[in-house]
Structures are given as C-alpha cells and as structure tokens.
Amino acid sequence: MNEKSDQNAAPSDKTPGWADLWQSFSDSSKQIAEAWSSSMAPFMLARLLEHPQGFAAGNEMSEAIEKMAQGPRLADVWDIDRKMALVFGAWMDMRQKLASYNAVTAAPWTEAAKRFMEAMSAVTDNGNKPPPDWREAFAKWSEISNEELIRNQRSDGFLRAQKELLQSGLKLRGRQDDVGEAAAAMFGIPGRKDFDEVTRQLTELRREVRALSHQVNAQQRAARSTRPRAGDPVASSENQPNTQ
Amino acid sequence: MTEDDRAARFFRDMVANTEKMVKATQLFGQTRDEDVAIGTTPKHLVMRRDKVELFHYEPMAEATARTPVLLAYGLIGRYTMADLQPDRSLVRNLLSKGLDLWLIDWGQPGRTERWLTIDDYVDDYIDAAVDRIAQETGHDRVTLLGICEGGVFTTCYAALHPEKVKNLVITITPIDFHADVKDKAAHHGFLNIWTRSLDPEDIDNLVDTYGVVPGEFMSSVFSMMTPMRSLTKYNVDLIDVVDDEAKFMNFLRMEKWLADRPHHPGEAAKQWLKELYQENRLANGNFVLSGRTVDLKSITAPVLNVFALDDHIIPPDCSRALGAKIGSRDYTEIPLPGGHVGLFVSSKSQGKLSQSITDWLVARDANPVGET
Numbered sequence: 300m301n302e303k304s305d306q307n308a309a310p311s312d313k314t315p316g317w318a319d320l321w322q323s324f325s326d327s328s329k330q331i332a333e334a335w336s337s338s339m340a341p342f343m344l345a346r347l348l349e350h351p352q353g354f355a356a357g358n359e360m361s362e363a364i365e366k367m368a369q370g371p372r373l374a375d376v377w378d379i380d381r382k383m384a385l386v387f388g389a390w391m392d393m394r395q396k397l398a399s400y401n402a403v404t405a406a407p408w409t410e411a412a413k414r415f416m417e418a419m420s421a422v423t424d425n426g427n428k429p430p431p432d433w434r435e436a437f438a439k440w441s442e443i444s445n446e447e448l449i450r451n452q453r454s455d456g457f458l459r460a461q462k463e464l465l466q467s468g469l470k471l472r473g474r475q476d477d478v479g480e481a482a483a484a485m486f487g488i489p490g491r492k493d494f495d496e497v498t499r500q501l502t503e504l505r506r507e508v509r510a511l512s513h514q515v516n517a518q519q520r521a522a523r524s525t526r527p528r529a530g531d532p533v534a535s536s537e538n539q540p541n542t543q
Numbered sequence: 544m545t546e547d548d549r550a551a552r553f554f555r556d557m558v559a560n561t562e563k564m565v566k567a568t569q570l571f572g573q574t575r576d577e578d579v580a581i582g583t584t585p586k587h588l589v590m591r592r593d594k595v596e597l598f599h600y601e602p603m604a605e606a607t608a609r610t611p612v613l614l615a616y617g618l619i620g621r622y623t624m625a626d627l628q629p630d631r632s633l634v635r636n637l638l639s640k641g642l643d644l645w646l647i648d649w650g651q652p653g654r655t656e657r658w659l660t661i662d663d664y665v666d667d668y669i670d671a672a673v674d675r676i677a678q679e680t681g682h683d684r685v686t687l688l689g690i691c692e693g694g695v696f697t698t699c700y701a702a703l704h705p706e707k708v709k710n711l712v713i714t715i716t717p718i719d720f721h722a723d724v725k726d727k728a729a730h731h732g733f734l735n736i737w738t739r740s741l742d743p744e745d746i747d748n749l750v751d752t753y754g755v756v757p758g759e760f761m762s763s764v765f766s767m768m769t770p771m772r773s774l775t776k777y778n779v780d781l782i783d784v785v786d787d788e789a790k791f792m793n794f795l796r797m798e799k800w801l802a803d804r805p806h807h808p809g810e811a812a813k814q815w816l817k818e819l820y821q822e823n824r825l826a827n828g829n830f831v832l833s834g835r836t837v838d839l840k841s842i843t844a845p846v847l848n849v850f851a852l853d854d855h856i857i858p859p860d861c862s863r864a865l866g867a868k869i870g871s872r873d874y875t876e877i878p879l880p881g882g883h884v885g886l887f888v889s890s891k892s893q894g895k896l897s898q899s900i901t902d903w904l905v906a907r908d909a910n911p912v913g914e915t
Binding site: 491 | 552553593656748771775
C-alpha cells in the first residue's frame, strides 16, 4: 500500500516541475512573439518618417520585411504575424511597382501636349488666325493623344512596368489569401483551397460519369444496330428532355 | 475674331456643355436598368447542362436554308452582342432571312468552373448541343456559326467531329495568333503583344489566385486598347448623344453589354492565353483537346470566314490564316469594313453581315420550296 502510494506520489511530485517548465516555455514564446511584433512597428514608423512621400521611393523596406518573414519557421508562434508581415511587404512592393507604372504611363502625355501645341500653332498660323472651336480642337487632341498612348503601350518599358505591376498585385492577393486561409482554419471554416479542391473533384467526377454515359450509349446503339427488334425503347440519357 | 469674341464663344460652349451634362445626369436618374433591354429576340430553353444552356430561337420567316445553325459566342463577353437591340441584331436579321437558329449560352462562369478546359467546351458542351439539335430536328449534321473565341471552339469542333458539321461559319476569329506581326496598323493587335509579354507563370498565377480570369480584368485590358475612347465616353460621347433619346439608349445598351463581361474559366483561360496566344498551337498544328490533336486539315465542310478590316482585337491576318490550313476546298473569305464589335452593332454594318452569311448558306444548303 505504501509502496503503491509512493509510486502514485512520485509523478505528482514531478507535476509542478513540468508545469513550471511548460509555463516558462509558454512565457518565453509569448515574449519572443511580442518582441518580434512590437519591433516591427517602430521599424516601419521610422522608415515612414525617413520617406514622408511613402514607400514608393524604393523597395528596401519590403525586401527587409521579406527577409525577416522568410526566416526559419517555428511550430507554434509567429505564423500569423509572419503572414501579416508578408502581406505588408507585398503591399509596399506593389505600391512601388504602381509608382513605376504611373511614371511610364504619364510619359506620353508630355509628347502629346507638345504635338498638340504645334498642331494648334499651325492651324492658327501662330496666332494670326482664330483658333478652331472646341470640338475641332478636341478631335485633334484626342487623335494625337491616342497615337501617343498606343505607341507607349507597345513599348518595352510599358509592357515591363505592366507585367511587374501584375506580378506584384498577384503576389499581394496571394498573401492576403494566405491570411484568409489561416483565419478560416482557425475557426474551422473551409477556405478557398478547400473549395478549389472540391470543384476539381466535382469536375473530374462529372467527366468520368459523362464518359461512361457515352460509352453505355454507344454500346446500346451498337447492340441495337446488330440486333434490330421492332418496338425497342430508345433508352438513352441523351433523350431526356430539357436538363442533363 | 477678337479676344472678346473668343471669350464669348468659350463661355457659350461651356454653358451649353454644362447644360448637356446636367441633362445626362437627369436622364440617368430617370432610366432604370430594366428599361435597357438586350438579347430580347424570343427563344426558348431546350437543354441545360451545368451552367450552359441551349436555346432555340422562334422562327421569323419561312425557312431558306435546310440545316439548323448553332450560334456559339466566346467566353470573353456574352452572346448578347449579336442581339443588342432589335434594329442592330445579327440574330434577328438571320431569323428574318429564314435561318433555323439555335444558341449555346455559356452562362456566367465563376470559381466553380475553374477546372473547365476548352476540351470540355468543345467535346462536351458543343457536342451535347449538336446531338440535341440533331435529335430535335432529325438532321444528322448542323451548321456552326462561331464568333471570336466561339469561332475557335467551333473550328476545333469541325476538325474533331467533321461527320457532324454541315457548314462552318466563323466571324472575327483568331486562328494564327502570331499573325498580328504582319499588321502595320499601330492600334491593331495589342492583346497579342500584351499576352506574349507575360511569362507563362504569370498566367498560371492569375488563374490560381482568382480561379478565373476576372471579367473586370479583361475589361481593363480592352479599355487600354482604345485609350482616348475609354477616357471620353462618359463625357464627350455623352454630350453627343444626350439630345437624342434613341442614341442615348443605344449608348446604355452597349454599356450594359460591356458591363456584363463574365469571368473566363481558369483552366480554359490558361489554354487560351498560353497554348494559343503565346505558343500559337492551333496554327502550328499541335493544339490537343481530349487527347486528340486538332488537325485543321480534317475540316472538310464548306467554310465561310468573315472578319473586320479594322478589327483592333483580332487583326485580319490572324483570321485569314485559316484558308491555307483547312482540308475543305470550299472556302470563302468575306472581309467587311468596321471593327471587332462594330461589325455586329454599328448602324452602317447592319444587314451586310447577315446578308453575307445567309447568301453563302443558301447557295450551299437551300431549303426546297415548301419544306420547313
């Protein structure tokens, strides 16, 4: 009895030790996560103050965040923070790509304005004749601008800027989706990936069923053609009215 | 003209334009979306398969051509472009000329349709529609009338199932997706250039992210192709139409069609943009659907190829390429003046397109007198 009691007592004596250790691990994990999270805010604020015009000036910050967020993963901490940081990094990258795109798309307007002024000078004979009415002037402006904008669209610079903007936009959207997926998983709700997987299975299943249906119909047709009998029913799913 | 005269003219114009913009605002306030009707030609539902529907149009005249005609639009935009309004409707014009017209409507694909491929559209949906029309009418073959991407689908179908196709009519359809380089017009073929500028992975990422190519995304690409038109349609264009109710309603119908741009199913979009626009597989003879190579030489039915000479989306040379690649000896090209959409909806082109198609069909497939 005593021996048994001692055996029972032994683990209970150790329990506080494990609990303390767990508590200690938990506290230190929380501290690490908090330290990491809180370190981001002053860092971002500092960079914002360095670049009051926003983040469009360069992508050093998004690169820094990317580097931090792409670091080694820990199993139980940081994951949502890491995902949020990646979203923020992608957002800044997209802002920078948008600024580059805007710069490229703004360029042809200068050339269009120059050409339009020259055209108007010619029409008015350098101010010696009256200017055309607004419709005529607008038609000229529209024609010239259209030419310049289309010329710009076909340039390598425009195509590259647009491609980079698309890539950065998709990266941002993908990372936002990752946060959404993590939040859905937290609440036990199926996410976008689950939906895609279900629809993939449904589409493939439908194809298999229809292929089998075709096969059966073909076999039935072949059987009818080899053994024609008066009054055979026309048995086929293809003959069903209205819906299939 | 003195400075005072110029200033007076400037203010007069400004007041007149402001008044027109106020009037436009009032008209917008008075008009409800349901007042702007498109795709109104009477038809009835014959078959539904997933979101795809097969309709049969009510006849409007005595039959002139024998074989039923199946109209297939693409997945970029909706068939309503061919039936925008009663006086600008390819559908109504063909019916009034005695064709037996059927329509395959792809509906509004969403993320649920992400995994559908062009294989599904050609070998399942079109095939099921053709079989159903054959069953309903007693014809063992149908005439296919494809528009734009729908023209590619019907061309592929005619190559893979020649025994079921009586005639093939395609309009504004790309076949050689790299032939835009031959076109010297600066405003032609931006879509080809833009698509080739992307990496294949960009297209994969787009589809994997959204599950589709969003309709709004395609709209923005199309808007870029006519930059000044896109910038002025809600101001200068509106000033031009606001005093004429019929023109104002035409403007709203076109806007309704543009706004009704469905999402393009994801996997089909990957094939469309990568295998066709980037790799040009259809023209190169290595486009594979349902495990079979689409060999254009297998097309033996008579073919009518109609394209628009000022088509900025599908440059004429991209369409013309079909003639040299098919097996049929009965091939006709009809280049018509106008643009990609204008061919179907402009007042100038009304009647030309439908008359060309009907004349060509009746010459090959006339309905015997008295037979319906």
